[in-house]
Amino acid sequence: MPGITREEVAHLARLARLELKAEELDHFAGQLDDIIGAVARVAEVADRDVPPTSHPLPLTNVMRADEVRPSLTPEQALSCAPAQEQQRFKVPQILGED
Amino acid sequence: MTVTTDLVSYEDALASYDPVMGLEVHVELGTRTKMFCGCSTELGAEPNSQTCPTCLGLPGSLPVVNAVGVESAIKIGLALHCEIAEWCRFARKNYFYPDMPKNFQTSQYDEPIAFNGYLDVQLEDGEVFRVEIERAHMEEDTGKSTHVGGATGRIHGASHSLLDYNRAGIPLIEIVTKPIVGAGDRAPEVAKAYVAELRELIRALGVSEARMEMGQMRCDVNLSLMPKGSETFGTRSETKNVNSLRSVERAVRFEVQRHAAVLGDGGTIVQETRHFHEDDGTTTSGRVKEEAEDYRYFPEPDLVPVAPSREWVEELRAALPELPRVRRNRLREEWGISEHDMQSILNAGAIDPIVATIEAGADPVSARKWWMGELARNANESGRSLDELPITPEQVARVTALVVDGSLNDKLARQVIEGVLAGEGDPDAVVEKRGLKVVSDEGALGVAVDEAIAGNAAIADKIRGGKVAAVGALVGAVMKATRGQADAARVKELILEKLGVSEG
Numbered sequence: 028m029p030g031i032t033r034e035e036v037a038h039l040a041r042l043a044r045l046e047l048k049a050e051e052l053d054h055f056a057g058q059l060d061d062i063i064g065a066v067a068r069v070a071e072v073a074d075r076d077v078p079p080t081s082h083p084l085p086l087t088n089v090m091r092a093d094e095v096r097p098s099l100t101p102e103q104a105l106s107c108a109p110a111q112e113q114q115r116f117k118v119p120q121i122l123g124e125d
Numbered sequence: 126m127t128v129t130t131d132l133v134s135y136e137d138a139l140a141s142y143d144p145v146m147g148l149e150v151h152v153e154l155g156t157r158t159k160m161f162c163g164c165s166t167e168l169g170a171e172p173n174s175q176t177c178p179t180c181l182g183l184p185g186s187l188p189v190v191n192a193v194g195v196e197s198a199i200k201i202g203l204a205l206h207c208e209i210a211e212w213c214r215f216a217r218k219n220y221f222y223p224d225m226p227k228n229f230q231t232s233q234y235d236e237p238i239a240f241n242g243y244l245d246v247q248l249e250d251g252e253v254f255r256v257e258i259e260r261a262h263m264e265e266d267t268g269k270s271t272h273v274g275g276a277t278g279r280i281h282g283a284s285h286s287l288l289d290y291n292r293a294g295i296p297l298i299e300i301v302t303k304p305i306v307g308a309g310d311r312a313p314e315v316a317k318a319y320v321a322e323l324r325e326l327i328r329a330l331g332v333s334e335a336r337m338e339m340g341q342m343r344c345d346v347n348l349s350l351m352p353k354g355s356e357t358f359g360t361r362s363e364t365k366n367v368n369s370l371r372s373v374e375r376a377v378r379f380e381v382q383r384h385a386a387v388l389g390d391g392g393t394i395v396q397e398t399r400h401f402h403e404d405d406g407t408t409t410s411g412r413v414k415e416e417a418e419d420y421r422y423f424p425e426p427d428l429v430p431v432a433p434s435r436e437w438v439e440e441l442r443a444a445l446p447e448l449p450r451v452r453r454n455r456l457r458e459e460w461g462i463s464e465h466d467m468q469s470i471l472n473a474g475a476i477d478p479i480v481a482t483i484e485a486g487a488d489p490v491s492a493r494k495w496w497m498g499e500l501a502r503n504a505n506e507s508g509r510s511l512d513e514l515p516i517t518p519e520q521v522a523r524v525t526a527l528v529v530d531g532s533l534n535d536k537l538a539r540q541v542i543e544g545v546l547a548g549e550g551d552p553d554a555v556v557e558k559r560g561l562k563v564v565s566d567e568g569a570l571g572v573a574v575d576e577a578i579a580g581n582a583a584i585a586d587k588i589r590g591g592k593v594a595a596v597g598a599l600v601g602a603v604m605k606a607t608r609g610q611a612d613a614a615r616v617k618e619l620i621l622e623k624l625g626v627s628e629g
């Protein structure tokens with residue numbers, strides 16, 4: 028079982044927009060390795076006749092009729108926004124200056 | 126900012142390379158509500174007035190899929206001759222961008238609802254080209270961003286952005302082709318014809334109006350070149366949001382020329398997204414994909430799998446409408462017109478109005494004449510589409526009926542149409558109000574004919590002497606005297622009769 032490397036943790040952290048310190052990278056690499064190792068043991072007992080599960084309930088086709096339900100008011104929708112302008116969510120600059 | 130790009134001529138590019146295309150089309154469905162919540166999809170609402178905890182991604186909210194969204198996806202899949210999955214799931218596509226408040230888009234990954242199909246498209250000269258379909262899957266639209274503080278609303282240089290989430294969660298179907306090879310120099314035409322045919326198909330299915338100008342249908346164009354004779358695809362560029370049929374054609378053409386220039390200089394194509402510019406038909410570099418995108422797709426745990434029963438699928442298959450291309454060919458034969466004429470009718474958006482006018486009792490020739498003539502001209506001048514004109518196919522059919530029974534001639538019929546368009550009421554009301562009736566009173570007509578002969582003695586003599594062609598001048602005089610309300614053919618007959626000349 029190949030271990031989770033420091034680089035992989037750094038990559039994940041970047042994707043998740045988390046800033047990790049150097050010692051945290053090592054720390055999490057070890058922890059993630061343990062977790063993945065534990066989960067991997069399932070594969071030892073699950074043979075090909077056991078389909079992978081993504082949902083605990085044996086349900087399919089839960090659908091909703093195409094009928095309009097009340098929405099929030101714009102005031103309610105924006106009530107938790109850190110900043111707003113023109114009844115819209117205001118977000119910081121998306122692209123940094125090149 | 127001007128980026129100059131060296132291009133080689135299209136002909137030279139095609140002499141050395143074969144283009145390979147991949148087209149990704151997003152269609153916004155016309156459902157009343159969003160894909161995973163009951164928020165309305167009505168256009169033109171106030172910002173952020175059609176959102177709820179689910180489409181805002183608030184903690185504790187749970188999505189439930191829209192049944193009509195799934196049904197529409199299956200219909201599209203079936204019309205594209207796809208297989209329909211017996212069991213499939215939604216997946217989370219994770220990314221950080223403020224247009225999606227959940228920080229993921231609910232999409233489908235390796236289990237699309239429809240896969241392995243094709244769409245036959247007909248080129249202008251009638252040649253049929255088969256475009257293979259890789260998949261069609263269900264997903265949701267993103268919110269709308271407004272960038273503030275930069276030049277002309279662009280994201281570059283903006284100080285901040287404003288988000289309206291009314292669009293976030295509106296059902297989308299993404300339709301992806303397999304690599305389109307073998308189109309050669311007709312690649313731009315094939316791309317355009319494919320998107321056009323797909324649009325017709327979506328409309329015929331009634332699942333969306335697919336108005337490209339309103340963003341209800343958007344196209345991404347993937348293009349690469351391979352040296353002639355090679356079977357290894359080159360590196361591709363992905364031109365995003367090409368949003369008109371003409372732009373699809375131009376984007377393909379431009380990228381062929383650009384790729385050929387880069388490759389011809391011994392350079393390499395960078396895998397990147399590019400932006401298309403409507404104004405000059407060029408593309409410029411967007412985001413370079415330094416690393417493969419890592420969306421960490423995983424099955425959506427908040428939604429259960431979709432397992433369309435075979436009975437449902439067969440029911441939907443049986444209810445599919447006649448496919449647009451098949452219908453066009455049938456109508457073309459019924460109407461006895463050329464491929465070219467049919468193409469013009471399609472381009473004008475006149476097929477449905479003409480069919481409806483014929484169904485209301487008009488003959489095909491008259492129905493075509495009015496919609497492709499007077500009405501097309503009016504629509505063009507007023508910047509409207511034919512179906513936006515304030516005249517119904519029934520009204521056009523009534524006008525043709527009045528012409529057939531002799532109460533109107535062509536000139537008067539045009540005035541009636543004009544009156545209907547001006548809001549003066551039904552054709553019969555316009556005829557009444559404007560006093561537009563062919564003068565069929567033979568007595569009154571006879572007087573007018575006598576006056577015309579008397580007033581143009583020299584011409585009358587010429588006609589008596591055998592120059593029958595000169596009769597036009599006298600007919601004109603009578604038409605003028607009756608203010609156009611006479612039946613020109615009958616006037617001609619009367620004049621010749623009175624002058625004792627027979628035609629031919």
Ligand SMILES: [Zn+2]
Pocket residue numbers: 159162163164175176177178179180181294
């Ligand atoms: Zn909602």
